[in-house]
Amino acid sequence: MASSTDTEPLLRKIESLARFTLSTAERSALADIPMRVQALRADQDIVRLGDRPSRCCVLLEGFACVYKMTADGKRQITAFHIPGDIPDLQSLHLRTLDNSVGTLTACRVGFVDHEVLQVLCHTHPRIAGVLWRETLIDASIFREWMLNIGRRGAYSRLAHVLCELVTRLDAVGLVDDQTCELPMTQIELGDATGLTPVHVNRMLQEMRGAGLITLKNGSLTVHDSAGLKQIGEFDPIYLHLERPA
Amino acid sequence: MASSTDTEPLLRKIESLARFTLSTAERSALADIPMRVQALRADQDIVRLGDRPSRCCVLLEGFACVYKMTADGKRQITAFHIPGDIPDLQSLHLRTLDNSVGTLTACRVGFVDHEVLQVLCHTHPRIAGVLWRETLIDASIFREWMLNIGRRGAYSRLAHVLCELVTRLDAVGLVDDQTCELPMTQIELGDATGLTPVHVNRMLQEMRGAGLITLKNGSLTVHDSAGLKQIGEFDPIYLHLERPA
DNA sequence: CGGCGATTTGATAATGGTCAAGTGCCGTGG
């Protein structure tokens, strides 16, 4: 089962989302959540479209994504997920999954039964509100991605996704000196932006040439953060990171 | 203020979303919700990006949309809304609006204070669950639209949006004999699909030529539902209309 | 009847896709 270090990413996530200070009772309820922890390799599905899961998964370590496919096999990644996220929290209230969730890198994932979460929500209504809020922020990111994919050019689109990832990673302490781990392949970046890998490559080259970023070996460094944000029209309001850093 | 006929669309919506039968108490709590009703003309904003609203709006009559804009003024519609919908329910848990909501046609809208909804959620937790579910279905539709915009060709994309609208309108009883009101302009359909109005027009012509639809004077008739669904790769699973019709 | 917005159509342009070939990197196995 889970040790208290396993539930820590979840606890931190809830804390950062809550617009109030957690009570001792809430805190210990979260720390004691029964969680089945599992290690997964890269490129594995955690849950699949059509599943009717009886549990949610908390991403403890690694990168994952939510995706859907067209009839002819083209993939759209609808979200990237980083440690602390709950990629399928929706399944708590929607019986049938309408998307798949897969790992991008090796991951550690904690599974929590819906029943446990239902009880948690019932006995700690404020936590229910926070979880609801989490799903609303995901939805807000979806809307921004729609704008990104539907109405921005390829260069701007990629810049926006990079800005978002850096900002979100920074919020969980995974950015150090403008540098962070960014292990997704150009194919995956293409699937997230609605571009082909070839064109992603060209846009990245252009960003490198412009001195905006370095992206090599799964590591991203942003040299000109203001420039990148301007190109990506990035305004973090939609991430709803309302707490002062 | 609101008469009981005003709260009826909301009540019906909650009923159709709930996976249980509403109790008398729940039913009357919903019917008695204090609601400030307002009539709006077409193409007016109901709320705007950056607002910090203290209430939500229930669409009672008419069509509305959620949208965002790029820096250079291109618009992406992220959702269409039909009577019964609550386009800005997210604002209940997210302080600052990250999108705008505008009318597409003349509308009647009911405003409900956040405080009223908070109390409702607290005293009737099952209704809270239903409202949460509503926001999750919206998010599910966003994901499908991302796939649509990012990975489907223009023809397929438009067909998908039409299928979705007909299906949702049917679910609230607004389709009669394969025909429904569909008042959005080709510009608006373009803003929803990430296409230009010119190209929307061409695709519609092609659909007409193929004998799939008639779309004239804001009225849509689907002549070949199976064909349209196939072209749009439409599988309604993501709408989570789990009740038997 | 006049005017304006929505729709329609045609011609041309451009963004991004497809195809193809080659490079570099890393892990595995001889």
Next chain:
DNA sequence: CCACGGCACTTGACCATTATCAAATCGCCG
């Protein structure tokens, strides 16, 4: 230790879908 294989990345040439520009036409409302 080195050769091999595979995958991600890179680059170039060419192509196609969709955008842009422009000009009618239609239909409704005043």
